[in-house]
Amino acid sequence: MEDGKLKVRAVDRALDILLCFTRKESLSLTEIAGEVELHKSTVHRLMTTLEEKGFVSRDASTEKYRLGIKIWELSAHLSNTDDPALLLLPSMEKLRDELDETVSLYVLDGRERLRIQAVQSNQAIRRVAPVGARLPLYVGASSKALVAFSSEREQEHILSDPIWPDSVSRTAFRDQLRVIRARGYAMSVEEREQGATSVAAPIFDLKGNLAAALSVSGPLARLPVEKLESYAPLLMERAREMGMMIRG
């Protein structure tokens, strides 16, 4: 939102509209107008354009908009070759089979993290981790792994996010990051969700850049701190192996 670069406003707005559909899968014109804070007249014009090109379509009965066929088509053409979510899926499944716990893959996206892949534990009580979920960076093992190993600049950017809740002290958070950098992995015990714990390690690509965070998570009853710690070496080794598969 905060400008700076050389951009095209109309396009920027249209893309904002598309992104509304990551929160609700079906929206009316006025809902969209409210969401992006634009006059319905403007939104209507933009929607016509998006619809004409097939990026959104209208539900015949409810008249609401939803994502269109062209999004399907584009998603089918995401580079399968070096898309980490697909590339690393087999490795994740292998790790899941070894530990029988839910394994997730996250990337930094702005001031949030995005779960780009997940494989579920087969156990009856398990963490359910939907792919595509967008989560805050101030809680969770994966968050800490991602922030701890990103650049100074990026860390400052993330920590300066006004969204950051007062309950989370930035100084304490920074202290944690130092520990995490030192030992190479992060843990969380009921930080984001009641009864859920998790260990996470960073994945660096071949060029040494932070590419993602890999986490193993489950119910506290099955994954107490000692267990998380015992899984850490294997997790870090797998994360290192996976990094070898990513060009950058």
Next chain:
Amino acid sequence: MEDGKLKVRAVDRALDILLCFTRKESLSLTEIAGEVELHKSTVHRLMTTLEEKGFVSRDASTEKYRLGIKIWELSAHLSNTDDPALLLLPSMEKLRDELDETVSLYVLDGRERLRIQAVQSNQAIRRVAPVGARLPLYVGASSKALVAFSSEREQEHILSDPIWPDSVSRTAFRDQLRVIRARGYAMSVEEREQGATSVAAPIFDLKGNLAAALSVSGPLARLPVEKLESYAPLLMERAREMGMMIRG
């Protein structure tokens, strides 16, 4: 480009650029400019906007553009029904609105075909196509589309059906199938019902397997052969798009 609707040019162009990535998964600035026939200056500005929002990203080494993480995210939020009859309904309605003719969706089911979805034309004289109807495979455009693009094994199985009437020569039928495979669509003129004609194209899922057949049908008076032929390119394009929505 030459449509006369109420559209926003800058957005239209940006979307065209995104769609370039359905043809090549990685493109340089000048390649894109050539593809969409715009000055590189304009494309550069649009790319900056798209990149800023995460709809495209640049390969660190080659400097080329590729689809970005936001496309990933949007695709993760696409309606997650895997029932083709529901999934493809909006697309079928759109096609119906474009042509104002009845649009149907068929799948192979043993030695028959099954109409799993249909949307009716709004015209007074129209084909009425009930969902759930089970029909023979030896007549009708959809039948021929389904058989022509199924596997050798399956074709033999279907053609060896004793139900096959003597009036339909299997040799002639095989010849027709060859033509259909070559041009990509099938037609029928009063084959199954008096006064009814139809064009049909196969739908392949993301793995390339035959998933269904899409047909447009109506009264002979309104849909003579020339009209059917003129609808074929649009039909095939829509069928291709729909296939992008089916995992397999």
Next chain:
DNA sequence: ATTTACGTTTCATCATATGAAACAAAAATA
């Protein structure tokens, strides 16, 4: 019957997208 909400269209105004040109930097050529 009246009000409220929503989608759509129109239109005068000026913000803004545009593309030519110039620029820098890197390949490709000699």
Next chain:
DNA sequence: TATTTTTGTTTCATATGATGAAACGTAAAT
């Protein structure tokens, strides 16, 4: 090495086209 070509980036004057207020039509809701 010098020279040419190619590619990405920035600048800027211009008019084109995006904008949003207002008005309209229609359908729900009261």
